[in-house]
Amino acid sequence: MNFTFRRKRISGVLVVVPANERSFAEEMRNFNFPESRSLKLKEVMGYDKRRVVEPGVCVSDLAVFGLEQLFKQNLLKREEIDALLLVTQTADHFMPATSSLIQGRLHLKQDMLCLDINQACAGFVIGLMQAFMLLEQESVKKVVLVNADVLSRKASPKDRNIYPLIGDGASITIVERDVADTVIHASVKMDGSRASALTIPAGGLRLPSSPETARLEDVGDNNLRAKDHVFMDGSAIFNFVQTEVPPLIKDLLARAGVSSEAVDYFLCHQPNRFMLEKLADKMEVPYARMPNNVVEHFGNSGSVTIPTVMAYNLRERLLREQFQVCLAGFGGGLAWSAMLLRLGKLAFNQITEYK
């Protein structure tokens, strides 16, 4: 499905990463694999360090911390926030919505929209689209898009498919109108028939959590996982990305009349370095223009990885320059999305640590 937006822009990005850092080398001792094999995996996939929250830290904590930093630095005023969008799969509670909790903790005005949207790795692009749609309303001048997840808390330490790569974090993206006649093209596709490639089987109403669902089970590939834990079918996801993402981006660029060479950076969701290198190869894009270094430093934090790529790789440059970028988010749902826009000059583009 194709979307076109006009006169909208991202004005600032702040990424919040937990201060707590883990290293693959320490953690691989938990896996039922010989060390040599695990080290091979580390090298191929590009695992090294990741940031995870301390026990008990939730998405609202990361979001409140980040927003308070912006208030303190005078980069954002409370009264200016007309809508707070929270894209997360790891909400504080079943009710109320976590965006409402954040609004309450920060004493934001009542005259605003708070929305929790459940989306995974496609969530940054989808969140931006939401923000752009809201900004069509006269009363909405500034939208705060928060992407946040603490999924490490649902990864089994004995599951080598997922444990070493999950990271936690939050990003705060300010979205507003643009006086210039900018055009943004986006495309989103979904396929629920393949939803089982990335799931948490228990914890919802279909299969509520219980002592049963907390039990680690031998899932047959030398990994141990409970029904309460996140499950990812790595090869299904890999095939999905290789098959669906290149045509999506190709069609998007064709629609916009922009060549691949004219795109300064492809800022993609970061599942792991291996997948991104293969994607870049398939799309014939040099690695320098498709940064893939987020997982080795921070881990895969779902929809937060795209803003992390921006803030980590282009921190200073996005303050001074403007680039033609293609964002691409893909994963759970399954959902795949892409957006072509001019990014920069940002008022701020930071990474901060949550203690």
Add this chain to the structure above:
Amino acid sequence: MKCTFKNKRISSIITVAPSQEFRFDDEYPYFKMTEAQAKRFKKMMSLDRHRIAPPDVCASDLCLFGVQQLLKAGVLKKEEISAILFISQTPDYILPPTSNVIHGKLGLGHDVICLDINQGCAGFVVGLQQAFMLLEIPAVSKVLLLTGDTGSKQMTRQNRLNYPINGDAGAATVVERCSDERTIFMDVKNDGSRHKALLIQGGGYRMPSSVETLKLREVEEGVVKCLEHVDMDGAAIFNFTMDDIPPQIEEVLAFSGDTRESIQHFFLHQPNPFIVTQMAQKMKIPQAKVPNNVVSLYGNCSSTTIPLNITLNCSEPMRTETRRVCLSGFGVGLTWASAVMDLGPLDYCKLVDYESK
């Protein structure tokens, strides 16, 4: 947050209730009520019966059944569905989104947006806002707004505060563009500082599920619950509905240029009939314009209460006429959202019982 939308309309509504009906007169022993207490409670809250989903039926099943009936009736075609919005606080899974699961079950194409939005009683109006926004996109032809909750699974039967009033239900509302302007006026407000009025403490990431959170305790006479069940402060909810909703409704009426006289129906969310009566009195709206029988017959079904109200009380006129209505959903968050719009004629407007295969 005020917003307006033009050239959009609701074209079909189907509401789906579980077929299992339970009467208050049979259930009150579970609430540890004496006959006298039960009589007083029943009278004050105008309770009679409600619908409760069986253990294996989730909100998405109710919604999906509704969609299938709409497809069967020919008022919706699969290829027309451009977006699925699933508004619920009782999703099938935390991951993946339930709207994606529904997408898979319907076997739809890839050019569909699926969004799960966590909203309760304000959810129908907030969902309409989403639908109207999406319909600004040329590629979007019809939006399926699905609201559904099985609140009964977030409480025990031995809970006199919540159980007798709760109802499980789902709805599928089709929203599309139209050539008439039919401007819709809406206002949404939030106050998270009062979120404790309606809260589930455990089961999310703040307080993950554990043996402790699942332990049932009798917290007061006739109220057995665990930390993964709903905590409701009835008095705080009452304050909220009396203090905050009437001003918002006034605001929206002023915004649209309507009056109590020009609005033909006020479809208000129904926490319970007592509150709705008080609200109507306070706002000086004639009770006849405020249908107030959803709880008595089906229970308070969260965001589905408003569409169920419409299908229960107005299904015939809605098929042929256009009525000027005010919708108002309010509750958990706290969130309150009100809208003034024209409703009808609808291609479909029915309340049906769920049939499992």
Add this chain to the structure above:
Amino acid sequence: MDKPEFYQRLAEILDVEEVKPDNVLKDFDVWDSLAILSVLAMADAKYGVSVKAEEIRSVVTAEDLARLVEAKRK
């Protein structure tokens, strides 16, 4: 505020013949969440005041309640 009228309305809610100013509210059989709701509704409908949930939980006697409502009317 007409206090006798207030106590009479309170007596109806509490399903008793009479309520005296020094009666402790918790001592009434029927002083439960329903009764509280009825009092909130009565305060709003008959006296035009919004009594908050926390306020009603902190009053002890019928007279405390009457004073609370009266103070809000000013």
